[in-house]
Amino acid sequence: MSGGGIGVEFSLKNLPNMLPGLILCAVFGWLALQWDATMSGWNRDFKEAEKILKEVNEGKAPVTFAEYKQKQADGFAKRTEKFKADEAKFKEAVAAGDKTAKAPRKPSKPVVLQEADFNEVVQAKSIPGNLNFGNLMISFQLTYVAMLLLGGMLIRNTVGLPEVFKAGTVAARPLIKPGIIILGALYMWSDVLKVGVLGLALVVAFVMGTQVLISYWGRRANVDTGLAGVMGAGVGVCGVSAAVAVAPVVNAKPRDFFYAIGTILLFGTVALFTFPYIGKALGMSNPVYGAWVGTAVLNTAQLVAAASWYSHESLLTANIINIVRVGFIPLIVLWAIYFYVVKPAVDAGHEGQKINVWEVITSKFPIFVFGFFIMVSMNEMGLFTAEHRSILGSDLLKLFFAIGFAGVGLNIAFDDLKKAGGSAFMIGVVSATLKAVLAAIAVILIGGAAFEVKG
Amino acid sequence: MSEETNKSDYEAKAKSTFSAERKEDYFVLALATITVALVLTGVIGPNFFKSLFF
Numbered sequence: 001m002s003g004g005g006i007g008v009e010f011s012l013k014n015l016p017n018m019l020p021g022l023i024l025c026a027v028f029g030w031l032a033l034q035w036d037a038t039m040s041g042w043n044r045d046f047k048e049a050e051k052i053l054k055e056v057n058e059g060k061a062p063v064t065f066a067e068y069k070q071k072q073a074d075g076f077a078k079r080t081e082k083f084k085a086d087e088a089k090f091k092e093a094v095a096a097g098d099k100t101a102k103a104p105r106k107p108s109k110p111v112v113l114q115e116a117d118f119n120e121v122v123q124a125k126s127i128p129g130n131l132n133f134g135n136l137m138i139s140f141q142l143t144y145v146a147m148l149l150l151g152g153m154l155i156r157n158t159v160g161l162p163e164v165f166k167a168g169t170v171a172a173r174p175l176i177k178p179g180i181i182i183l184g185a186l187y188m189w190s191d192v193l194k195v196g197v198l199g200l201a202l203v204v205a206f207v208m209g210t211q212v213l214i215s216y217w218g219r220r221a222n223v224d225t226g227l228a229g230v231m232g233a234g235v236g237v238c239g240v241s242a243a244v245a246v247a248p249v250v251n252a253k254p255r256d257f258f259y260a261i262g263t264i265l266l267f268g269t270v271a272l273f274t275f276p277y278i279g280k281a282l283g284m285s286n287p288v289y290g291a292w293v294g295t296a297v298l299n300t301a302q303l304v305a306a307a308s309w310y311s312h313e314s315l316l317t318a319n320i321i322n323i324v325r326v327g328f329i330p331l332i333v334l335w336a337i338y339f340y341v342v343k344p345a346v347d348a349g350h351e352g353q354k355i356n357v358w359e360v361i362t363s364k365f366p367i368f369v370f371g372f373f374i375m376v377s378m379n380e381m382g383l384f385t386a387e388h389r390s391i392l393g394s395d396l397l398k399l400f401f402a403i404g405f406a407g408v409g410l411n412i413a414f415d416d417l418k419k420a421g422g423s424a425f426m427i428g429v430v431s432a433t434l435k436a437v438l439a440a441i442a443v444i445l446i447g448g449a450a451f452e453v454k455g
Numbered sequence: 456m457s458e459e460t461n462k463s464d465y466e467a468k469a470k471s472t473f474s475a476e477r478k479e480d481y482f483v484l485a486l487a488t489i490t491v492a493l494v495l496t497g498v499i500g501p502n503f504f505k506s507l508f509f
Contacts, residue, residue, distance in 0.1 A: 011478070030507070037508050177483040182490060368480040371487050378491075387501055391494050395504030 014167070021168015022403075025175075025410070028148060029402030036144035036398075042134020048111040049127045056122055063122075065115045072110040079107035106386075141276055144402055145309040149272065152409015161410055172407030173301050177368050179400035180304065183319055184375025185384050186393040191453045192320055192376055195291075198450055199321035202295045202439065203328055210235055210435045211332055214427060215339050223427065225340050226250045227260060233332050234264040235298065235432045246336045263428035266417045268298045271436065276309045284444065286313035287451035291443040294321025296436035301408045308401060312394070316453040323369050330364040 052068075055061040062068040086104035093101035113121070117128045137143075155161065161169065211232040218228025229250030234243035243260055275297065279289040289310050297303040300322055307318035334357060378384060384392070443451070493499045 034508050174479050174483060175486075177480070178487040178490060181483065181487040185491075366480060367477070368483050371484045375487075375491070383495070388494055391499060391501060391503070392491065396490055396494070396499070399504070 014171075018168040018171040021165040021170070021407075022172055023168070024165050025169055025172035025403045025406035028152065028406035028410075029144075029399070032144035032147040032151070032406070033398060033402050035147055039134045039137045039143070042131045043138040044111050045113055045117060046127060046131040046135040048113055049117065049121045049131055052113070052118070052121050053125065053127065056125060061122055065118050068118055069112055072112050076107065076110045083107050141280075141309060143309065144398070145305055145405055148402065148405040149305060149309075149409040149412070152406055153412040156410050156412060157414050165410075169407045169410040172403050173411065174404070175400050175407070176301050176304050176404035179397045179404065180300070180319060180322075181368060181371035181375060182392045182400075183316070183397055184372040185379050185389050186316060187320070187376045187379060187453060189376055189380050191316075192373075195317055195320040195451055195453060196324055198446065199291070199294065199324040202291065202321065202442065203325050205442070206295050206435050206439050207325055207328055208331070208335070210431050211335055213434075214431050215335075217431075218427065221427075228427070229336050229340050230260040231263070231428045231431075233336060234260055235267070235428050235435070246333060250336055250340045259425065260428065262417060263425050264298055267429060267432045268302045269412055269417060271297050271432075272302045272306050272309075275306050275436075278440075279310055282440070282444070284440075285448035286311045287317045287448040287453070288443050288446075290314035290317025290319075291321060291446070291451040292436075292440050294318040294325065295439040295443070296432075298432065300326065301404065304401065305405050305408060308405075313453070317451045319372075320453070323372055326366045327369060329366065330361040333360055333364050 052061055062071050083104055083106055090101050090103055117131065120126060120128050214228055214232035214235065217223075218225070218232070226247070229246050230243045233246035243264065271293075275293055276289075279292065284292065290307055290313065293303055293306045293310075293314070294317065297306050303318060303322050304315065307315040337360070379389070490499075
């Protein structure tokens with residue numbers, strides 16, 4: 001379901017236990033964002049340096065740094081003037097009732113190289129090493145997301161995580177959820193409905209499909225019903241939380257339950273680290289990749305991380321599909337009750353147990369998604385300016401995600417993954433892989449335009 | 456461990472998990488509300504994020 005604060009209850013009483021780990025995640029998050037800002041800056045400067053180098057080779061570049069700075073300032077002033085004129089025209093068109101008029105985009109401040117970097121480009125005709133490094137890191141997608149996940153995993157499995165930090169790092173993972181909520185400021189209802197309807201089709205086909213497939217496959221292969229039920233819920237919808245929700249319904253045995261959880265965690269971890277590169281290798285556009293991870297990655301924290309790793313645009317698409325997906329948890333529990341409790345009873349000639357559908361829905365529905373819908377509605381009502389949207393959907397989003405991703409990375413313990421095993425491993429991995437492959441084919445065929453979020 | 460004990464263990468585990476997750480959801484909703492209020496009132500402005508880094 002979520003990054004899941006399973007085992008850590010949010011309460012003031014627990015705060016002293018959680019505080020050291022939360023502070024650790026905040027520090028790691030800050031360091032990773034600092035890295036991200038530096039690398040992005042160097043990457044931006046690299047592109048500017050490349051442009052200047054091209055001009056130098058063509059004999060067009062300004063000779064001195066002062067001339068270069070002036071040229072950049074003049075260009076910006078020109079673009080600002082044009083923006084003001086376009087904005088006035090846009091306002092007139094809107095006042096005249098023209099609904100097709102498009103708001104002009106405010107010009108961004110020009111990139112101006114440091115004097116030393118500029119001189120190196122112009123005089124030595126080479127790009128400074130740090131700018132090359134930044135470009136390399138960004139091209140390998142080693143952003144703050146990768147640093148936190150890889151770094152966290154490395155620390156956890158080498159030097160280890162002292163006990164005092166454990167509760168807090170687990171509690172940090174749900175901080176991804178406020179990020180998901182405030183991201184709602186970037187959507188219009190038309191986006192949510194357009195991508196949501198397709199997302200619904202994908203969720204029904206692949207998420208529910210996986211659950212049903214594992215149920216029938218498990219029965220045919222004489223796999224224990226408990227194991228098949230837990231695995232179906234976990235692989236189908238959302239990892240550990242769904243598996244825990246279904247476990248009592250299907251009478252899962254402890255050993256099978258932990259096998260299933262290990263398998264789900266293992267697949268999720270492998271998916272998290274490989275999907276961004278598979279997406280690039282397959283040439284997936286941002287919306288297509290977002291739709292793919294939204295359907296194929298098993299839990300919210302890993303899904304959000306895998307999408308953010310790729311691009312912000314991918315995250316916008318993946319987030320809607322994830323909202324639809326987590327809304328399916330009550331239905332997965334209902335399916336488990338029907339398939340493992342009601343149907344066998346009816347088949348055996350007994351009266352089927354009545355299901356309190358409403359009770360299941362209200363107790364299992366993840367209510368944080370209402371926050372997301374409220375944000376979308378507020379944006380639709382025009383309560384957010386472009387500046388608000390930028391602060392919420394970019395700056396603060398990164399802060400929440402960075403702390404949450406630090407928690408995710410620090411909680412990837414190889415010991416937990418080793419618990420994967422038994423027949424659960426085979427069923428889980430084959431089903432999850434099948435779901436990922438079929439979902440990739442489906443979203444590629446549907447195409448990026450259908451999943452694009454315009455905002 | 457008997458089957459009955461397993462069932463009650465899991466029921467208890469599932470209940471406590473969902474109770475914890477429900478609390479967690481209320482917490483994140485409150486946190487998101489405070490965040491949005493701070494942005495809308497201008498307490499968190501456009502330079503806030505940049506000011507956190509070198």
